[in-house]
Amino acid sequence: MTTHVLILLTLPEKIRLQYSSGIRERFPELQIDVVDHVAKVDPYIASTDVLITFGPQLGEQADAVFAAARNLKWVQALGTGVDNIADRPTLGPDVLLTSVRGIHGAPVSEAALMAMLALARDFPRIVKSQEQHAWDRWPARLLSGKTVGIFGVGVIAEALAPRCQALGMKVVGISSATREVAGFDQMRHSDELRDAVRDLDHLVLLTPYTARSHHVINADILAAMKPSAYLINLARGGVVDEQALIQALNEGRIAGAALDVFSQEPLLQESPFWAMKNVIVTPHFGGFYDQYAHDALPVILENMRCFLTGDSGKMINLVTRKQEN
Numbered sequence: 001m002t003t004h005v006l007i008l009l010t011l012p013e014k015i016r017l018q019y020s021s022g023i024r025e026r027f028p029e030l031q032i033d034v035v036d037h038v039a040k041v042d043p044y045i046a047s048t049d050v051l052i053t054f055g056p057q058l059g060e061q062a063d064a065v066f067a068a069a070r071n072l073k074w075v076q077a078l079g080t081g082v083d084n085i086a087d088r089p090t091l092g093p094d095v096l097l098t099s100v101r102g103i104h105g106a107p108v109s110e111a112a113l114m115a116m117l118a119l120a121r122d123f124p125r126i127v128k129s130q131e132q133h134a135w136d137r138w139p140a141r142l143l144s145g146k147t148v149g150i151f152g153v154g155v156i157a158e159a160l161a162p163r164c165q166a167l168g169m170k171v172v173g174i175s176s177a178t179r180e181v182a183g184f185d186q187m188r189h190s191d192e193l194r195d196a197v198r199d200l201d202h203l204v205l206l207t208p209y210t211a212r213s214h215h216v217i218n219a220d221i222l223a224a225m226k227p228s229a230y231l232i233n234l235a236r237g238g239v240v241d242e243q244a245l246i247q248a249l250n251e252g253r254i255a256g257a258a259l260d261v262f263s264q265e266p267l268l269q270e271s272p273f274w275a276m277k278n279v280i281v282t283p284h285f286g287g288f289y290d291q292y293a294h295d296a297l298p299v300i301l302e303n304m305r306c307f308l309t310g311d312s313g314k315m316i317n318l319v320t321r322k323q324e325n
Helices: 013-026 055-068 105-120 123-131 155-166 190-199 219-224 242-250 292-308
Strands: 004-008 031-035 050-053 074-077 096-098 147-151 170-175 186-189 202-205 230-233 256-259 279-281
Touching: 004 013, 013 031, 013 292, 050 055, 050 292, 074 292, 096 292, 105 123, 105 155, 105 202, 105 230, 105 256, 105 279, 147 155, 147 190, 155 170, 170 190, 186 190, 190 219, 219 242, 242 256
Parallel strands: 004 031, 004 050, 050 074, 074 096, 147 170, 147 202, 170 186, 202 230, 230 256, 256 279
Antiparallel strands: none
């Protein structure tokens, strides 16, 4: 019986082709279908055995997709996170779930450094001055000597921390499991988040999005931050109470924010974030880079081999899903 694979990717055709051709070359016996939007899955989803996608790209239709996927046996998440997949009640309890974890350290670290530097030097103002042919000068804020807090200490944070230290920053890790990690000067428990943010100049969010982390950055946490501090969100939009953040930014209770992720994506045209002078908006591309498909394919191909040979226990980044009683 032919195994049906559905690739759902809202990315350029060239990138979708990298995935489909890479898999087809290794496993020519597979039936591979590719769609560029969740609205186009209907002709294929009922017969799909394997779904390859990013959780956020399923959007609000995730439950409907999984409910219709009567033959689904495995979901390969293309990101490090499995939110909007693992937490969907319509995803069958026996469906295997794997992620692409371990390739995001360099790209997300560089995105965090870019965000901190852009905020500290007011890079949007530089671009605007160039557009206006204006010779406008002001003193930059340095990263050297500043303190950065990284909320969520995993593989990405372990790559980011020493890079921050190399720039002369003090690095504080904030995690639910405090432990000694190379590159960190101090570790704080996430239960101490409000107290931990008081001395930070930059707060970088890398924590996974779960029911527990929903709006963990709220009005109370923002009020505890220094007025000169910056927030950088490279985690998930739901981690931040966006209305509380908008209010804090408008009132000058923090200096600014660089936001790569939002509770609703694409970011709505009417969102206040677009026009805020102390906010940098990027379109959820912190971990997206030119070699992403090339680096992700070995994980997908090995997992496909394990899946087809019935050796699912050896799949890379196999996610253990907690079942509700």
